[in-house]
Amino acid sequence: KKIIHREQVDSTQIIANQLAREGAEHGTIVIADEQTAGKGRMSRPWHSAKGKGIWMSIVLRPNMMPQHAPQLTLLTATVLAECIDHYMGVRPSIKWPNDIFIHGKKTAGILTEMQAEQDRIQYVVLGIGINVNQDEHDIPPELRSIATSVKQETNQEWDLRESIQHILSGFEVSYEHYMANGFAHIKQTWEKYGYRIGETVTVETLQRTWQTVIVGIAEDGALLIKEEDGNVDKLYSAEIQW
Ligand code: BTN
Numbered sequence: 001k002k003i004i005h006r007e008q009v010d011s012t013q014i015i016a017n018q019l020a021r022e023g024a025e026h027g028t029i030v031i032a033d034e035q036t037a038g039k040g041r042m043s044r045p046w047h048s049a050k051g052k053g054i055w056m057s058i059v060l061r062p063n064m065m066p067q068h069a070p071q072l073t074l075l076t077a078t079v080l081a082e083c084i085d086h087y088m089g090v091r092p093s094i095k096w097p098n099d100i101f102i103h104g105k106k107t108a109g110i111l112t113e114m115q116a117e118q119d120r121i122q123y124v125v126l127g128i129g130i131n132v133n134q135d136e137h138d139i140p141p142e143l144r145s146i147a148t149s150v151k152q153e154t155n156q157e158w159d160l161r162e163s164i165q166h167i168l169s170g171f172e173v174s175y176e177h178y179m180a181n182g183f184a185h186i187k188q189t190w191e192k193y194g195y196r197i198g199e200t201v202t203v204e205t206l207q208r209t210w211q212t213v214i215v216g217i218a219e220d221g222a223l224l225i226k227e228e229d230g231n232v233d234k235l236y237s238a239e240i241q242w
Pocket residue numbers: 010011012013014035037038039040041042044046048054055056057099108109110111127128129130
């Protein structure tokens with residue numbers, strides 16, 4: 001597979017999207033040491049200092065319908081969680097929809113972008129950002145109470161190259177398994193790491209604010225919640241007071 005490594009880019013996501021538009025093959029990966037304009041979800045910036053973390057984007061050309069794309073994001077979240085748990089030795093949780101938390105603070109995030117045509121996916125670009133070796137003073141002061149790095153939570157520095165290899169081989173195994181056997185295994189792993197599963201949280205939508213229990217995730221990426229009357233509902237977008 002083609003791996004493109006750059007010292008400095010604006011955003012691996014921008015480069016990978018451009019390569020995909022130009023026809024880059026399935027499995028093309030763009031990795032950078034540093035991003036000057038890293039992108040987070042909901043147009044937020046993503047701090048990506050040189051050599052401190054894993055900043056990469058994967059181009060995929062899955063033969064599937066656009067509505068299944070959220071499964072790829074959930075798949076990626078389980079790959080990151082398993083890598084952090086098994087290789088780095090600290091148990092993370094996955095906060096819906098796809099943030100990776102360690103000890104209650106955000107450590108990694110996933111940004112999925114897609115191009116589809118006539119009910120078929122042309123390509124998906126999966127952006128993965130993991131805070132690996134930042135010390136506390138490397139994290140912007142206003143983020144210190146909500147963001148952390150693997151190093152801060154494991155008290156050890158991690159080899160980025162080796163960490164990337166673990167993630168990519170984990171991704172490949174998980175992706176092949178998903179394509180051959182479907183989503184069930186990912187759902188199971190996601191729920192194993194899911195943040196506050198079985199607990200009561202306060203949920204706020206435009207219409208109302210109420211208390212509900214988180215049960216897991218649905219095949220379409222929705223959060224499954226159990227209402228007081230015992231019914232299980234799907235939540236697609238809401239503010240959750242974690
Ligand atoms: C989020 O949690 O908001 C998602 C963060 C995604 C960051 C990664 S870093 C590699 C790739 N390139 C980007 O500009 N963003 C993603």
